[in-house]
Amino acid sequence: MSVSKYFLLFLVGFTFSLGYSQSKLEEETNNLRDILKVFFVPVETNTAFLKNEKSKINLGRHLFYEERLSVNSKIACYSCHDLNNCGTNGSYYLKQKAEGDFFRDVPTLYNVATLPVFNADGGIRSLKEKLYDSFFNRYEMNLEDENLLVKQLQSVKKYSKLFESAFPNEDEAISFNNVIEALEFFIKGLSTPAPIDRFIKGDNTALSKEQIEGGHVFNDKNCYSCHTGSNVGGQMIQKLGIEREWPNQKDLGYYRVKRLSEYKMFFRVAPLRNVEKTAPYFHDGLSSRLWQAVKLMGKHERGLDITTTEALKISEFLKTLTGEIPLEYIKKPNKLLN
Numbered sequence: 330m331s332v333s334k335y336f337l338l339f340l341v342g343f344t345f346s347l348g349y350s351q352s353k354l355e356e357e358t359n360n361l362r363d364i365l366k367v368f369f370v371p372v373e374t375n376t377a378f379l380k381n382e383k384s385k386i387n388l389g390r391h392l393f394y395e396e397r398l399s400v401n402s403k404i405a406c407y408s409c410h411d412l413n414n415c416g417t418n419g420s421y422y423l424k425q426k427a428e429g430d431f432f433r434d435v436p437t438l439y440n441v442a443t444l445p446v447f448n449a450d451g452g453i454r455s456l457k458e459k460l461y462d463s464f465f466n467r468y469e470m471n472l473e474d475e476n477l478l479v480k481q482l483q484s485v486k487k488y489s490k491l492f493e494s495a496f497p498n499e500d501e502a503i504s505f506n507n508v509i510e511a512l513e514f515f516i517k518g519l520s521t522p523a524p525i526d527r528f529i530k531g532d533n534t535a536l537s538k539e540q541i542e543g544g545h546v547f548n549d550k551n552c553y554s555c556h557t558g559s560n561v562g563g564q565m566i567q568k569l570g571i572e573r574e575w576p577n578q579k580d581l582g583y584y585r586v587k588r589l590s591e592y593k594m595f596f597r598v599a600p601l602r603n604v605e606k607t608a609p610y611f612h613d614g615l616s617s618r619l620w621q622a623v624k625l626m627g628k629h630e631r632g633l634d635i636t637t638t639e640a641l642k643i644s645e646f647l648k649t650l651t652g653e654i655p656l657e658y659i660k661k662p663n664k665l666l667n
């Protein structure tokens with residue numbers, strides 16, 4: 330056989346294997362989409378809502394950045410929930426000294442509006458209820474008297490206009506309930522559509538080959554059994570340490586809410602959107618690296634020793650949940666002076 334014949338044979342073989350691996354990749358891609366469709370609902374920006382509810386949203390945005398909502402006028406929602414930083418400031422705050430020192434990680438506020446369960450212990454069941462809680466609990470706004478807050482807002486002339494245009498048919502537009510409602514509307518608009526959403530809707534180029542592979546590892550390890558829904562979590566509470574005891578038992582999770590011993594160490598299955606950017610991980614910030622968090626989950630929730638290679642593949646997949654921050658929407662308004 331002459332050299333050119335060898336070359337021809339090589340070329341045929343090469344093209345054949347290329348075609349084979351391409352069709353295998355295509356198959357894996359389509360399989361992953363079929364799997365995701367079962368567990369996921371894509372996140373979309375609801376442009377009609379943003380347009381129709383402009384006044385309430387605009388008021389909510391002002392309030393979110395308003396330090397005068399706190400007792401000492403020093404702290405606002407954004408002090409902890411930094412929207413430029415995925416809605417968290419990365420650190421965590423002391424909750425209740427009386428029951429031993431422990432911390433709660435500051436969660437993201439993106440894409441949370443539709444969740445059925447709030448807080449790390451899952452003790453709260455709606456966004457509205459959570460917003461009341463944010464004002465009164467000791468580790469968020471620590472407010473004692475809502476009437477003082479209303480008076481404080483009434484003393485700023487420009488707030489009258491903002492409240493009146495947001496709640497045009499009400500005699501007393503500046504009220505505590507309306508503060509809550511405006512914040513609720515602002516938070517409802519905080520969504521970060523991500524590559525995974527484009528992928529689910531049919532765009533095969535949205536995910537890299539490695540991410541598709543990682544998606545299959547996530548599925549093979551049965552992570553979806555807990556991490557489901559539009560936020561890949563946030564739908565239920567589950568025992569942390571179901572297979573092997575969680576190392577830190579200071580915060581007993583849902584047991585704090587309902588004192589039944591079977592609820593000890595039950596926590597909300599963490600929503601995983603933007604997880605790449607929201608370290609530290611877990612209610613107690615036990616891990617600061619995503620691949621390590623994945624390994625811990627394997628060990629404590631699945632009873633599996635996930636290898637570092639597998640954990641890195643899963644992390645690549647989880648990066649497809651990193652969405653775009655809506656910079657215009659979250660822009661800090663000019664401070665209202667009077």
Ligand code: HEC
Binds near residue numbers: 398406421422464
């Ligand atoms: C001092 C820090 C701090 C401030 C200020 C603060 N928060 Fe929080 N927020 C937290 C922490 C910590 C949690 C988690 C609590 C837990 O897991 O028990 C949280 C939880 C939340 C949640 C629940 C998110 C979820 O997925 O469960 C919402 C919504 C929220 N805060 C909104 C607000 C709003 C609105 C304000 C302003 C009125 C505010 N927060 C002010 C620290 C803060």
Ligand code: HEC
Binds near residue numbers: 555622630
């Ligand atoms: C039995 C239910 C269950 C299974 C299975 C499970 N998880 Fe979790 N996951 C949880 C709970 C509960 C939390 C929240 C724990 C906390 O707040 O301390 C969590 C938290 C996480 C976090 C931290 C997110 C954050 O922002 O703090 C990551 C990452 C994670 N899981 C990934 C995975 C991966 C990958 C798998 C598969 C190997 C998996 N999980 C399997 C229940 C589960």
